[in-house]
Amino acid sequence: MELFNYFRSSASYRVRIALALKGLPYDYRPVHLARNEQMAESYAAVSAARLVPLLKDGDHYVHQSLAIIEYLDETHPEPPLLPADPLGRARVRALALDIACEIHPLNNLRVLRYLVHDLGVDEENKNRWYRHWVETGLETVERQLAAAPGRYCGGDRPGLADCVLVPQIFNARRFDCRLDHVPNVMRVFDACMALDAFEATRPENCPDAA
Numbered sequence: 094m095e096l097f098n099y100f101r102s103s104a105s106y107r108v109r110i111a112l113a114l115k116g117l118p119y120d121y122r123p124v125h126l127a128r129n130e131q132m133a134e135s136y137a138a139v140s141a142a143r144l145v146p147l148l149k150d151g152d153h154y155v156h157q158s159l160a161i162i163e164y165l166d167e168t169h170p171e172p173p174l175l176p177a178d179p180l181g182r183a184r185v186r187a188l189a190l191d192i193a194c195e196i197h198p199l200n201n202l203r204v205l206r207y208l209v210h211d212l213g214v215d216e217e218n219k220n221r222w223y224r225h226w227v228e229t230g231l232e233t234v235e236r237q238l239a240a241a242p243g244r245y246c247g248g249d250r251p252g253l254a255d256c257v258l259v260p261q262i263f264n265a266r267r268f269d270c271r272l273d274h275v276p277n278v279m280r281v282f283d284a285c286m287a288l289d290a291f292e293a294t295r296p297e298n299c300p301d302a303a
C-alpha cells in the first residue's frame with residue numbers, strides 16, 4: 094500500500110495511526126501542502142478531492158480518512174478498530190465524526206486561506222476562529238467521554254475515535270487552544286500517546302517533517 098500524506102495533516106495522521114495499530118507496512122508518499130503540491134496535475138489525476146490522505150491499495154485509490162480507516166478495518170480485521178456491538182460502533186463513529194465533521198473542516202488549510210486571502214480576516218481573528226471551533230467542539234467530545242469513562246474512546250482498546258482525537262489535540266496545541274476544560278479528552282490523549290502506534294507516527298517523526 095502507499096499513503097499520500099503530509100506530516101502536519103491531522104487527517105493523514107489518523108490513517109498513519111490506524112496502519113500502525115494494525116502493523117501494516119506502506120510506502121510513505123509526501124504531498125507538501127504548504128507548497129500546494131495537492132493541486133499539482135499529477136496528484137489531481139488520482140485524487141478527486143485534492144486533499145490528503147489518499148491510500149493506494151494495488152490499483153485502487155481511497156480518500157477520506159474515515160473511509161480509509163474503515164476500509165483497512167474490513168480488509169485487515171485484526172486488531173479491530175470498532176467495537177463488536179452495533180451501539181458501541183455507533184458511539185465510536187459519533188465521537189470520530191464529532192471531530193472529523195464538526196471541528197476539522199472549519200479549520201482546514203483551504204478554509205483558513207479563504208478567511209485571510211478572500212475575506213480579509215487578519216491573523217489574530219483567524220486564530221480566534223480556529224481556537225473557537227476547537228475549544229467548543231472538544232466540549233462535545235468531553236461530555237461523552239465523561240459519561241462513559243474508559244481508557245480509550247471506545248473502552249479498553251484503541252480504535253477509530255482515538256485515531257481522530259489524538260491528531261486534533263496536536264492541532265489544538267499548535268494553535269494554543271485551551272485544553273484545561275476537557276480533562277477526559279486529555280486523559281484519553283495521554284493513554285494513546287503511551288502507545289507506540291501513536292508516538293511513532295506523530296508529525297515530527299514523519300520522513301517529510303525536516
Ligand SMILES: N[C@@H](CCC(=O)N[C@@H](CS)C(=O)NCC(=O)O)C(=O)O
Binds near residue numbers: 156158193
Ligand atoms: N475529510 C477529509 C479531510 C481531508 C483534509 O482536509 N485534508 C487536509 C489536510 S488535514 C488537506 O489536504 N488540506 C489541503 C488544503 O486545504 O488545500 C478526510 O478526513 O480525509
